[in-house]
Structure formats: C-alpha cells, structure tokens
Amino acid sequence: MIHPVRFIRTASDALKTLLYTRWNDYSQVVVLTDKNTSKHCLPHFRNTFVNRDFIHIPLPELTEESKTLRSVENIIAKLMYAHVDRHAAIVALGGGVITDTVGFAASVYKRGLHLYFIPTSLLGMVDAALGGKNGVNFNGIKNQTGTFYFPREVIIDPGYLATLPRREWESGFAEMIKHGLIADYAYFEQLINRLAAGRMTDKLMEHIIRSVEIKMRIIQSDFRESGKRKILNFGHTVGHALEACALQSGIPMRHGYAVALGMAVETALSVEFAGLEKAIARKIVRRLLEVYPVPESMDTAITDCIMEAMKHDKKNTGGEPSFVLLQAPGQPVCNKKIPGSKIREAIKHTLFSV
Ligand SMILES: NC(=O)c1ccc[n+]([C@@H]2O[C@H](COP(=O)([O-])OP(=O)(O)OC[C@H]3O[C@@H](n4cnc5c(N)ncnc54)[C@H](O)[C@@H]3O)[C@@H](O)[C@H]2O)c1
Ligand SMILES: [Zn+2]
Numbered sequence: 001m002i003h004p005v006r007f008i009r010t011a012s013d014a015l016k017t018l019l020y021t022r023w024n025d026y027s028q029v030v031v032l033t034d035k036n037t038s039k040h041c042l043p044h045f046r047n048t049f050v051n052r053d054f055i056h057i058p059l060p061e062l063t064e065e066s067k068t069l070r071s072v073e074n075i076i077a078k079l080m081y082a083h084v085d086r087h088a089a090i091v092a093l094g095g096g097v098i099t100d101t102v103g104f105a106a107s108v109y110k111r112g113l114h115l116y117f118i119p120t121s122l123l124g125m126v127d128a129a130l131g132g133k134n135g136v137n138f139n140g141i142k143n144q145t146g147t148f149y150f151p152r153e154v155i156i157d158p159g160y161l162a163t164l165p166r167r168e169w170e171s172g173f174a175e176m177i178k179h180g181l182i183a184d185y186a187y188f189e190q191l192i193n194r195l196a197a198g199r200m201t202d203k204l205m206e207h208i209i210r211s212v213e214i215k216m217r218i219i220q221s222d223f224r225e226s227g228k229r230k231i232l233n234f235g236h237t238v239g240h241a242l243e244a245c246a247l248q249s250g251i252p253m254r255h256g257y258a259v260a261l262g263m264a265v266e267t268a269l270s271v272e273f274a275g276l277e278k279a280i281a282r283k284i285v286r287r288l289l290e291v292y293p294v295p296e297s298m299d300t301a302i303t304d305c306i307m308e309a310m311k312h313d314k315k316n317t318g319g320e321p322s323f324v325l326l327q328a329p330g331q332p333v334c335n336k337k338i339p340g341s342k343i344r345e346a347i348k349h350t351l352f353s354v
Helices: 011-016 018-025 035-040 042-048 069-081 096-111 122-128 158-163 166-183 185-196 204-220 228-233 236-248 255-274 278-291 302-310 340-352
Strands: 005-007 029-034 055-059 089-094 114-119 133-138 141-148 153-156 323-328 331-336
Touching: 005 011, 005 204, 011 018, 018 089, 018 153, 029 035, 029 042, 029 096, 035 042, 035 055, 035 089, 035 158, 042 158, 055 069, 055 096, 069 096, 069 133, 089 096, 096 114, 096 122, 096 133, 096 141, 114 122, 122 166, 122 204, 141 236, 158 204, 166 185, 166 204, 166 228, 166 255, 166 278, 166 323, 185 204, 185 278, 204 228, 228 236, 228 323, 228 331, 236 255, 236 302, 236 323, 255 278, 255 323, 255 331, 255 340, 278 340, 302 340
Parallel strands: 005 153, 029 055, 029 089, 089 114, 114 153
Antiparallel strands: 133 141, 323 331
8 A cells, every 4th residue: 555545434533543643743733725725624624633733824825826836835935934843744635736735845845744635625535635646837737847755644534525616526526437437437427427417425435435446556556657557647638738728728627627528539539549439439428528518618729729738748758648548448558649630630529529
C-alpha cells in the first residue's frame, strides 16, 4: 500500500485514524482550507477531531485560476509566519485544488513535512487525493510543475459532501465514470444511469470505495507513471487541453466536465486507432454527451486552442500528444500517436457535429 486510505463511516472511525492517534506526537497540526472549505468543512472537522488543538491557515484566494507556483510560495510564507517547524503535521482539507497545492508546499517546506489529506469534494475523494501526485499550473498549462509525495494517510469522510454544489458532484462523477470505462464497464453503466436519473447519492459509499479500489490498484502497480498508471489519463489529453482553453477564454469548465468531453472525443478516436467496436463507441459517446452536454457558449473555434494546448501535455514525447484509447470497454491501451488532422476532425465531429 503506497498510502493508507481510511473511510469514515461512523463517528468513532475518526478515532482510529493515524492523524488522530499521532496528533500529540506532532509539535503542531496545521489545517489549510480554501474559502468554501473554511466555511463548510472546518466545522465538521472540529466535530470529528473534538478536543484537539490545531492551527488553521485559511487560503481564501486559492482557486483553480490561482493554482500556481505563486500560491505554493504563499503557503510556504504563511507556514513560516506561523512558525511551523519540521515536526508539524500538515492537513489539507479541501478539494483537488487544496490537496494539489498544499501537498506540493508540504513536500518542499523544510524538505517535507508529514502530510494528511482530507478530501472534501467527490473528485478529491475518488481521484485527486489518491496516489501522491501534487501539481500546479504554469503559464496556463495544467499541472505542469509538481512533486511525487505521499500523504501519511487519506481520510475519506462522505459527511463533507453534504454542502458540495451539484456541478461539483457531476465533476467528481466524471472521474468515477472514467474508472468504469478503463476497468469495469458494468460500473460505468451503473454510474451513468444514476447520473442521468439525478440519483447521484444512491449507493454513494459503495461507489466511492469501488473507485478508490480501482485507482489504488492501478497506482500501486506503477507509482511513477512509467507504464500502467497512464491508463488513468484516459480522457485527459483532450480534457486537460479543453480545461485550459476554457480557463483562458474566461469561462472556466470544471475538471471532471472537461474530462467527460475529452473521454467522448477519445472514445470516438478509439474506433480507428484502437479497434473499439463502432456501435459501442457510439453508445458511450452518446451517453457521455447526454449527461455532460457541450456548453452553449462553446463552439468549434475552440478546436485551434485545444490543438495548441495539447502540444504542452505532460504525457507528450517529442512534442506530440499521446493518447490512452479503448480497445474495448475496460481495456485501455496507452501511448497512441494520432495525426493532428484526425484529432481535429474527431473534436469537431464529436463535440460540435461538424
Ligand atoms: N493530483 C492528482 O492526482 C489529481 C487528480 C485529479 C485532479 N486533480 C486536480 O484536482 C483539481 C480539481 O479538484 P476539485 O474538483 O476537487 O476542485 P476544487 O478543489 O476547486 O473544489 C471544487 C469546488 O468545491 C468547493 N468545495 C470543496 N469541498 C466542498 C464541500 N464539502 N462543500 C462545499 N464546497 C466544497 C471548493 O472550494 C471549490 O470551489 C484540479 O486542479 C485537478 O487538476 C489532481
Ligand atoms: Zn482528472
């Protein structure tokens, strides 16, 4: 196990966490939150770890737009200002933006402090908090700089989700749907049916556990992403580029939403370049676009930006984008190179029907 994941199902489960049992061994426990998690999640944290003292550092200005090296510096400055020493523990309480940025800062501050992740968004619970990758955006390119650094423990408490806005649920569901497409097609169908029926909370804990299992199994086999872990990037070559272009155009798109549209394009490409059966591809694309429709404000003009942004993707070799495609549902293949004209055509055809 590269880092333990502890699920909180009853109040007493919190007492079994490593964070709780080791609390008094640390010189300080420092909890960092963004604007929303200060308001919505800190009270639940206090109730969970009752009678424990901690230093709270709010980061109200931290969002996807400011997930940059400057925010990492800002966190380091705040840790210094609070006299946080090498024997302290850092707790990142928030979504993927908090765990990525605080994780990065904790990995370099005084050459690395003990780190705990308490993801509070669905996407954080099933994806961003797992696997030890911390990244921030650079020059408008997603997650361009970062570190590999394991938290001591990831604590998953669905109690935090009570205040999560609907669009954030949908964003988290997209990564779970990805887990289905790369590893368990029946799981994909269950999730997409739930989402289409607006019943996202049905069997929620079961689904979170299933997604955590799938992601952890993949990263355990390949921590540094030299091989198998790459399959987790399904939908992300186009998805990350789309997310960056939407951000540049001033209409930010949730990460999961961009990945869902990226999965639609990459599923379509899988027919010609990985041998995916056409009828299955059509069905997957249709179902994805039903629940993640292309925003009305977006048109085919974004294709040029996506093509340009893909040139900077971390997965590239020799400046050429590399794709994870599906040979069959649940059977991904990595490192697929595709001619630019075909990618352009697939984006236009799949997302804009032109
Ligand atoms: N490191 C990794 O392996 C990895 C994997 C996937 C995604 N990511 C990154 O994660 C980020 C996306 O994560 P995210 O979707 O959690 O984004 P996020 O952290 O921006 O959270 C989404 C929104 O929900 C709010 N929020 C979070 N928890 C809440 C709660 N319980 N109640 C009310 N509001 C709450 C946040 O303040 C924010 O406004 C992206 O930057 C992506 O690149 C990293
Ligand atoms: Zn993702």
